[in-house]
Structure formats: structure tokens, C-alpha cells
Amino acid sequence: MVFTPPAALTPKLPEIPDLPLCDFIFDERYGRHPIAKSRDPYVCGLTGKSFSLTEQKDRVQCLARALAQEMGWEVNGGSESDKAVCVFALNTIDIMTINWAILRLNGVSSPANAVYSAEELNYQLTNSHAKAIFTVTPLLPVALAAAAKAGIPSTKIYICEMAGHERIPEEFKSLTQLIQAGQKLPELEVIRWSRGQAANQAAFLCYSSGTSGLPKGVIISHRNVIANTIQVCISEREPRLKLDPNYTQAVLALLPFSHIYGLVIIAHCSTFRGDAAVVLPKFDLQNYLKSISRFRINSLLVVPPIIITMVKNEKLMGTFDLSSVRYVFSGAAPLGQETARELAKQYPTWTIRQGYGLTKTCTAITSSHPDDIWFGSSGCVLAGVEVKVIDAEGNKVTGYDQPGELLVKSPSVVMGYLNNDKANIETFVNLPEGRFMRTGDEVIIRKSQKGNEHVWISDRLKELIKVNGLQVAPAELEACILDHPAVADCAVISIPDEKSGEVPKAFVVKSVSSKNQSDNTTRNDILKHVEQLKSKHKWLRGGVEFMEAIPKSPSGKILRRVLKEREKAERMKSGVKL
Structure with missing residues (x-):
């Protein structure tokens, strides 16, 4: 049995456009919020600095020109794997500018976890064949050590400014210097793609920890990110229309943009919706609460440990004005029912939601709908997603309340693993209903009181x-x-x-x-x-x-x-x- 989105809550998924992601995100023809009515897309949660959407679009173009000159790359010359760039940084308001500039050159961005050691970063640099690194000053020593091992010269390490670390060593070029140089360079040629290339060209190479030891490179196409951005945003559209057709909001951008949750659900979706993403480089409870109050943040996109910290610091929370908050969205791990109930008790006007997704599904597969919240559930299947449940004996689960492994079919399911045939064979399977991905997670499908099918994550079959x-x-x-x-x-x-x-x-x-x-x-x-x-x-x-x-x-x-x-x-x- 194939489980599909509830018709009462989920609009039909439109056709996924076939174009580069860096063009899609700024193009109003595909459902994004009008640029003239959009907020500044990224705001520094520490300083308040921001750029308008028009300014960011221009910064992407200028950075791409400068990077083309620095690396000797042509927009339509070579494959994306020849133009791989690693982004090893804490969150700043310019991380997405860097990512989209790389894509503007028909390159591939490989985001790296900011907590990596030099050895771990070296593995990703080597495995992805990265030719350059964008980093921030606090991570520079690790970047230098890893680059030296990977054979990347220090002249190909570029520094992105961030709050509190504006001073950059003279021997390195800063992001600002590159953008200023790009302003004086001629416009780049238009990206020339063949039909269907968005589904077959890598945009991101993200690294996912596996049970076999070393992280595996996950190849994410332009179409994968575009599809999930649309899937998530159309599920949000109806609740927003009830508020105001032109409604935009401030969302928290605390989770790393190197993580698939931060990269797609926060960064791409917020920009597409015309929202302002308030960027923080790391979690500090005081700064976190100050930012919510100062910037009137409406949606907190977080992980369960942050919610637990909030619940356990009710007295401190009460000293800040958090009246702007409408939604709390939890992902990356299951949120316990008791924790959700406790937060709801403390803040009864907040709508507490949960989602489920993986790097390999780029990103969200399920999400709680505001009209059918069920604490403990990961919500309902999103538009364009089909799921199957297979029991321990390999039989299809055809009813409710029966545990089994979750298999997913979606236009957001990634191209596969980089140079890992064994993992690809084990993970991606061709069934009569199409290509499905084995999640390795045990789930139970249950019907809510409103009659909608919810996905409950019951156990992790994988050993992560x-x-x-x-x-x-x-x-x-x-x-x-x-x-x-x-x-x-x-x-x-x-x-x-x-x-x-x-x-x-x-x-x-x-x-x-x-x-x-x-x-x-x-x-x-x-x-x-x-x-x-x-x-x-x-x-x-x-x-x-x-x-x-x-x-x-x-x-x-x-x-x-x-x-x-x-x-x-x-x-x-x-x-x-x-």
C-alpha cells in the first residue's frame, strides 16, 4: 500500500521547473513571493546588518564573476565536479550568497560542518575534489590544516566576514573584496542547459554520516532543492492566506546552513516565501532570546535539544518579550510528546509543529499541519510524496499501527551517493510504483481524530x-x-x-x-x-x-x-x- 498526502490539507504539487536553482530562487514566475514585497532575506541577529533581496541578487552575480576570474572557470565550460567549492563556515548573512554564486558558475557547493576537525574536513575536501574553500576567521586554522593535506593552496581560501570577527588576515581575500572586484568585471554568460538538466546536475554535495564509518557524499540536484522548496512552501501557503495574502515573517536561522535542515528548510524556503531569516552563528540562550525579542521573530525553526533548554528555563524565558512567536517547528530528531506538551503549557498561543526528513530526501517528507497537530507525530506526508512501509519480513504494510521501514518516493529524493555503488544499491530501489529510497527508519502510520494519516517515527533501524x-x-x-x-x-x-x-x-x-x-x-x-x-x-x-x-x-x-x-x-x- 502506498500512503499519500491527505487531500483535505495538502494542495497538489505543481510541475517542478527545469532551471538552475540560483535563477529559480529569484524568479517570480514559479510562485515565489513578489520581490518588491519581500523582506531583506538575511539579517544578522547580532548586529542587525542586512541586504535587500535586490542587493543580494547583485552580490551573487558579482561574487560569481570574481570567483570565475580567481579560478579560471567558464560558466559553460567543464562539469560541475570540476568546479567544486567547499563552504566551511559558521552561519552569516552571506552564506547563501556564496552558495548561489557557485551555482551561477555551474559549479557544485559542498557545505562542511563547522565542528569538523582538520582530519574530517580533509576527508571531505579530498572526496569532493574541492578546488577552493570559503571559511570564517574562527575556523581558519582548521581550514588551513585541512587544505594543506588536501593540496589546496592558501590563495584559494577565502574569508567571509562575520559579526565579531571582521578583521581578516591581510594575506587572504575577503568576500567583500571579491564582490568589489566583481563589480568591475563584465557580466557572465547565460547558463546554457539541455532539457531535464536540473534533475541531473549536482547543486550540492552534502556529507551524511553512515553506519559504515566515514561520511558519504550525497549528490543533491538543482531539481531536488527546487522541488522541496515548493513542497514545503505550498504546505505553508494556506495557513498564511488566512492571516494576509501578503504576509511575510521573520524566521530564526540558527541551525547550520551546512546541515540539510538549515540549507533547504530555513535558507531556501524563507527566501522563496519573502521572509527575513535572522541569522545566528551558534546557540547561546541569552542571544537567542534577545534576537527573538529584538527582531520580532515569528517562527522558531529548531531541534529538540533547544526546545528542552527552553522548557527547562521557563523563568529566564519569561524575562523576554516573546509575544511575536507564532510557530515553533522542530526537526532533525523526534520531539518527545511530554516536551511538546510542556512547551505548549508554558506558551499556549504557540503552534508547535514537527517534521521529518533526511539529507537523502533533501529535506522534508512530512510536516505537521497547523489544522491537525498531534504531539509525538512527525505530521502528514507533503505534496508530491508517496511512502511505503515494509515489515521485517519484507512484506508491504497495508494498514495502520503496524511498524515497518519507511520507503519514500519524491521529486526531492537525491541523485545518490558519490562514488559508492554499494550504498546506492542498498538505499535506492526500483519498485513497480517507481524509484523509492529506503530510510532505515521504522515508522507507524496512524490516523488522527480528524481522519488524516500521520507518520510516527518509532525507532531508528540505522545505528546513527x-x-x-x-x-x-x-x-x-x-x-x-x-x-x-x-x-x-x-x-x-x-x-x-x-x-x-x-x-x-x-x-x-x-x-x-x-x-x-x-x-x-x-x-x-x-x-x-x-x-x-x-x-x-x-x-x-x-x-x-x-x-x-x-x-x-x-x-x-x-x-x-x-x-x-x-x-x-x-x-x-x-x-x-x-
């Missing part, structure tokens, strides 16, 4: 750990831990954490050479080893526990379920809240 919305692959950490001479074998699982949602914990079998070393010494050595090589969110905050042997199946697969049950029993025994 989500720390504050950031993904951690156990296999990647296990490979790192096994490099330590004191370790003979290991396994990593997720354990619940009140602050971060989940954190990694390692179970370790000591090597023969370390048997005589104290557990505390070995434990500290392993913790330091991981901290030196991995990003902060991958550190073993759940601790290290020693075992005589790691439980495994006859085929050698780690039985994480056994370890999780053991952990749960120990926590219950010690009285730790689960």
Missing part, C-alpha cells in the same frame, strides 16, 4: 547517534578507538542524555599489552585519543566501559541491542532517569 541534532556514526568512532594500542575490540552505542538527546558510549575490550594498566588510566587515554581526532559532538560523553568480550552474532555483527539492554538495566538499577 544524534547529538544535539548532529549525526555520529558508531562505526566511525569504533575505527578511531581501535587505532589505540590499548584496545583489542570495541563497540559504540547511544545512551540517552538530558542535555544533548543522545551521546556515544564505548564498550572496550583491553588489548593484552594493556591488561596490567589500571582501568582509569586506560579510560582517560582512550577519551583523550578520541578528543584529539574527532569533533566535539563525537566525544565519548557517555563514558568507556570495559568488557571481556563484545557480544556479536555468528556472522560477526555487533549486537548493539544486547549492549543497549545491558546499559538500560544498569541505569535502572542505579536509579538513573531514562
